[in-house]
Amino acid sequence: MLSVLRVQLALCLLASLSHALMPNPQGFGTAAQRRPQGFGTAAQGQPQGFGTAAQGQPQAGFNPTAQRSPQGFGAAARQAQPGSNFGMNGASGTGAQQAQPGSNLGTNGATGPPSLSNRIFDFQLTNNMRGTDLDNSSSALKRLITYIVKGAASASQYVGIAPGRSAPELQVRIRDDSIFVPGGNAANAQNGFRRTDVLPAINKANAFNGITTWFQTIRLDSSAPLVLNHGYLLASIEIPTGDHVWDIFTGSDFDSQNTAHAASRNSQTIRVRDLRTNTLFSVPLQYNQAFNFAITTDWSANTLTVYASVGNQPLRKVAGPTPNDPKLASSQAVQNGEYHLQLIKFPLPDANVPLAQRSDVPHFGFQEPIKQESVFFSNVFITSGGQH
Numbered sequence: 001m002l003s004v005l006r007v008q009l010a011l012c013l014l015a016s017l018s019h020a021l022m023p024n025p026q027g028f029g030t031a032a033q034r035r036p037q038g039f040g041t042a043a044q045g046q047p048q049g050f051g052t053a054a055q056g057q058p059q060a061g062f063n064p065t066a067q068r069s070p071q072g073f074g075a076a077a078r079q080a081q082p083g084s085n086f087g088m089n090g091a092s093g094t095g096a097q098q099a100q101p102g103s104n105l106g107t108n109g110a111t112g113p114p115s116l117s118n119r120i121f122d123f124q125l126t127n128n129m130r131g132t133d134l135d136n137s138s139s140a141l142k143r144l145i146t147y148i149v150k151g152a153a154s155a156s157q158y159v160g161i162a163p164g165r166s167a168p169e170l171q172v173r174i175r176d177d178s179i180f181v182p183g184g185n186a187a188n189a190q191n192g193f194r195r196t197d198v199l200p201a202i203n204k205a206n207a208f209n210g211i212t213t214w215f216q217t218i219r220l221d222s223s224a225p226l227v228l229n230h231g232y233l234l235a236s237i238e239i240p241t242g243d244h245v246w247d248i249f250t251g252s253d254f255d256s257q258n259t260a261h262a263a264s265r266n267s268q269t270i271r272v273r274d275l276r277t278n279t280l281f282s283v284p285l286q287y288n289q290a291f292n293f294a295i296t297t298d299w300s301a302n303t304l305t306v307y308a309s310v311g312n313q314p315l316r317k318v319a320g321p322t323p324n325d326p327k328l329a330s331s332q333a334v335q336n337g338e339y340h341l342q343l344i345k346f347p348l349p350d351a352n353v354p355l356a357q358r359s360d361v362p363h364f365g366f367q368e369p370i371k372q373e374s375v376f377f378s379n380v381f382i383t384s385g386g387q388h
Contacts, residue, residue: 120207143201179191191364197342214382219289220375224373234250237297251263266279290378302329304324
């Protein structure tokens with residue numbers, strides 16, 4: 001009897017061992033049955049007039065009343081560049097980690113932005129680009145840009161390509177001499193602002209037609225902090241009236257009576273705003289953190305939809321679609337628009353300036369000496385079409 005039991009036990013052990021050695025047709029273990037990261041379901045499917053703009057310069061003034069008060073970008077159709085700030089499907093990510101080279105940009109299913117498969121503009125920086133390329137009109141970097149709003153020095157003194165990160169970033173700086181003089185006429189000098197703007201070379205006929213989504217990652221660096229009792233304009237689409245179809249703003253809202261120069265309550269946030277400066281979305285400002293924004297603009301329905309995230313997290317819809325100001329119904333205004341990646345530092349109210357003039361912020365106001373202030377941009381591109 002004991003011999004029979006031993007034989008049965010041996011047969012059972014042999015069967016168990018044989019099963020364990022067979023390959024799992026679904027992969028090795030349950031983890032292999034999970035979808036690969038990054039694929040998910042998406043893988044299936046203020047100037048005050050136009051000035052000399054006609055000669056290639058941007059709108060020269062700024063509407064003084066327009067104080068305009070973040071996941072990865074979309075589907076697996078676009079691959080992240082090495083070290084890009086966009087990650088996988090993991091909504092639980094902290095945003096502190098970098099995407100691995102060749103990883104697919106994340107998506108969040110129905111809440112994600114439009115597909116990236118139809119890009120109509122890509123401000124693609126390469127590792128061999130240098131800021132000094134901006135002083136060479138035939139360089140690949142200069143060809144990505146229509147115009148740079150800057151002070152009197154050469155473009156490379158205000159705009160650079162930031163080294164030391166796994167993917168290049170566009171660095172936009174302001175200095176004490178970052179005073180724009182429209183048309184070269186000293187009488188028009190914007191002494192109230194300190195500003196540098198980069199105008200990407202977009203195709204306006206495509207970019208301002210139908211439905212388009214505007215992507216940009218913005219990073220502020222603790223080594224060049226902003227002075228947040230001032231307001232700062234970071235990105236915008238500007239039309240000839242000086243209004244903004246939308247903009248991205250941080251720091252304090254301008255108040256002409258705030259001669260004590262106190263910061264506004266929302267000063268430590270980054271805001272996406274509509275033409276009337278209504279805040280559509282707000283996120284707490286953090287230095288050394290990538291903030292991802294995608295803004296879908298429906299030019300026919302005149303609506304805005306905002307998607308946002310931080311770090312490598314997939315984009316989520318955070319606002320909209322929201323109606324924009326009816327004045328955008330003018331196709332002429334829209335077709336003459338400009339896309340700005342920028343750092344415009346608003347002045348503080350000067351008690352020595354008459355109250356009636358203080359809101360003319362391009363020309364009047366107080367500015368302290370600047371130590372070092374800049375903003376970094378990456379993943380700048382435009383897609384056409386609505387959400388898929």
